[in-house]
Amino acid sequence: KSLTIGLIPADGIGREVIPAARQVLEALSSDIMPARLNFVDLDAGFEYFQKHGVALPEQTLAALKGDCDGALFGAVSSPSHKVAGYSSPIVGLRKQMDLYANVRPVISGAAATASGQKRAIDMLIIRENTECLYIKEEELHEGADGKYAIAKRRISEFASRRAGEMAFSMALQRDLMRQKVAASERTWKGRPKVTIVHKSNVLSVTDGLWRETVRGVYAGNAKYREGVDVEEQLVDSMVYRMFREPQAFDVVVAPNMYGDIISDGAAALVGSLGLVPSANVGDRFVVGEPVHGSAPDIAGQNIANPIAAIRSAAMLLERTGYASAALAIYRAVDKVLEAGQTKTPDLGGKSTTSEVTEAVCRLL
Ligand code: NAI
Ligand code: MG
Numbered sequence: 001k002s003l004t005i006g007l008i009p010a011d012g013i014g015r016e017v018i019p020a021a022r023q024v025l026e027a028l029s030s031d032i033m034p035a036r037l038n039f040v041d042l043d044a045g046f047e048y049f050q051k052h053g054v055a056l057p058e059q060t061l062a063a064l065k066g067d068c069d070g071a072l073f074g075a076v077s078s079p080s081h082k083v084a085g086y087s088s089p090i091v092g093l094r095k096q097m098d099l100y101a102n103v104r105p106v107i108s109g110a111a112a113t114a115s116g117q118k119r120a121i122d123m124l125i126i127r128e129n130t131e132c133l134y135i136k137e138e139e140l141h142e143g144a145d146g147k148y149a150i151a152k153r154r155i156s157e158f159a160s161r162r163a164g165e166m167a168f169s170m171a172l173q174r175d176l177m178r179q180k181v182a183a184s185e186r187t188w189k190g191r192p193k194v195t196i197v198h199k200s201n202v203l204s205v206t207d208g209l210w211r212e213t214v215r216g217v218y219a220g221n222a223k224y225r226e227g228v229d230v231e232e233q234l235v236d237s238m239v240y241r242m243f244r245e246p247q248a249f250d251v252v253v254a255p256n257m258y259g260d261i262i263s264d265g266a267a268a269l270v271g272s273l274g275l276v277p278s279a280n281v282g283d284r285f286v287v288g289e290p291v292h293g294s295a296p297d298i299a300g301q302n303i304a305n306p307i308a309a310i311r312s313a314a315m316l317l318e319r320t321g322y323a324s325a326a327l328a329i330y331r332a333v334d335k336v337l338e339a340g341q342t343k344t345p346d347l348g349g350k351s352t353t354s355e356v357t358e359a360v361c362r363l364l
Contacts (some may be wrong), residue, residue: 001035003320006071007062010045010089011303014074020306020357021288022314024329026028027361030096033317033325040067044089046077056089061096062263063169064285070316071287074309075294088135090285090289094129099280099287100159101166102127103315106266107187108246109334120248120267122187124170127259128163129280131156132254155206155255156212164217166281167194167253169222174251175227188250193229194218197238197262210255224265239265263291272346274305277312279319286319288312300347302352305344309334310360332363 005025009018017284024038049055055076064071078088093094093099137152178186196214201206211232218224233241236257241248242262244251246269254262267276273292280287290308298304310333318326338341342359343349351359 002038003035003070003322004038004040005069005316006040006042006058006060006068006073008042008044008089008093009074011047011293012075012296012299013292014045014076014294015301016074016304016353017290017306018308019075021309022352023318023357024310024360024364025313025330027364028090028325028328030362032328032364033322035322038343042071042075042226044076046079046086046092049083049086053085055086056092056096058195061093064093065095068285068322070285072309072313072316073287074288075290075292076086077294077296085351091136094280097160097282097285098130099282099285100128100130100162101281102129102258102265102278103166103170103281104263104276104278104291105315106270108261108270109138109337121249121266123246124174124251124264125146125189125248125259125263125266126170126251127263128159128254128256130256131257132256135289143330153203155210157209160210160213160255161217162212163197163253167214167251168218168221168228170227170287171251187247190250191229193228193231193250195238195249195252196230196232197252198232198236199235199258201234205262214253221275235262236333238262242266244270261305262331267291272305274346275307275311276310277315279311279312279315280347286314286316288314302354303345304353305346306353306357307337307360310357329360330359335363336360 007018008014035188042063044056044060071270073090076090106121106123108121121233131154133151133153135154140149171194175192198207199209200211206307267273276289276291278289280289292308314326314329336359342351342356344356
């Protein structure tokens with residue numbers, strides 16, 4: 001058996017953390033990782049665009065669709081101003097590969113406690129990944145009073161239903177995993193819960209459709225009604241509550257942009273963006289991707305925290321059917337964080353990207 005993984009480091013610290021994740025995957029012994037791993041190096045990103053005029057080359061897409069069972073994406077340095085012909089490759093990738101949900105676990109551990117956080121967080125954010133304002137249909141107009149711009153926001157029943165299904169089924173799945181852990185060690189002690197995030201008091205048509213559709217997924221499935229509680233939270237008070245009582249959340253499901261914003265905020269609660277992984281999930285393909293960006297402020301210095309990328313690699317294994325190998329990586333990372341000696345500067349340490357990566361590898 002073999003598992004072929006496309007590696008797309010793209011820009012900035014993506015080029016440091018993706019090789020780190022590969023190193024960890026290669027350190028897995030054959031008794032916990034029964035399949036042979038093949039890696040395919042693939043191009044994409046803003047720097048690639050500047051050289052070749054395209055950010056997500058056809059060859060990359062063809063390789064992903066043809067040879068790969070999954071992929072790891074680093075980060076892309078998308079400019080804040082409009083650049084003719086440029087479009088973010090990760091947004092394109094999600095669309096092209098139909099990766100309709102972005103699954104983002106935010107879990108506190110030793111690192112959070114060390115940085116003064118005492119509240120345990122065990123949250124799973126499901127971000128709709130294909131539409132909302134990120135369809136990027138923007139128009140600039142010239143009016144009598146000057147320029148104005150309009151952006152379209154697409155919310156569909158189809159996409160909202162898929163995101164909702166993912167949220168409720170993951171809530172049940174997480175509960176099964178938790179039952180394997182002693183009750184005293186569980187962070188979330190209640191029944192599984194899904195919080196639907198929206199702002200339909202203002203955006204009653206778009207967010208209204210989102211809310212109704214996700215609620216409909218729940219109402220239409222007896223398994224969900226029996227096993228999961230459901231609640232709603234307006235996005236602004238969601239942020240407030242998340243900072244006040246993060247332990248109150250289990251699974252959170254949100255439209256694309258709200259989900260993007262909430263997950264960076266949640267990363268602050270566990271100590272660093274450098275710790276939080278994600279998986280872009282579709283029915284046929286999965287792309288692991290750290291939640292952070294290309295971090296130009298620290299790129300090229302070998303000080304980026306590789307843990308978000310390493311955990312994203314573990315999420316990729318979990319999703320492709322190698323749960324024990326994934327678990328081994330999660331445990332090794334937790335041990336390194338708990339020991340507390342090998343930490344990158346974002347966590348208050350002095351270690352390098354390579355040192356943290358090697359510490360994780362040694363435990364495998
Ligand atoms: P960012 O996530 O790159 O950085 C925010 C802050 O967190 C910075 O201070 C950075 O040094 C720190 N940080 C991030 N990851 C870290 C890690 N692994 N270890 C240690 N510190 C880490 O967000 P920012 O600065 O807003 O954006 C920079 C660039 O990244 C932009 O061009 C943006 O478009 C792009 N970006 C790309 C994303 C993607 O590829 N999916 C997501 C978010 C931003
Ligand atoms: Mg983001």
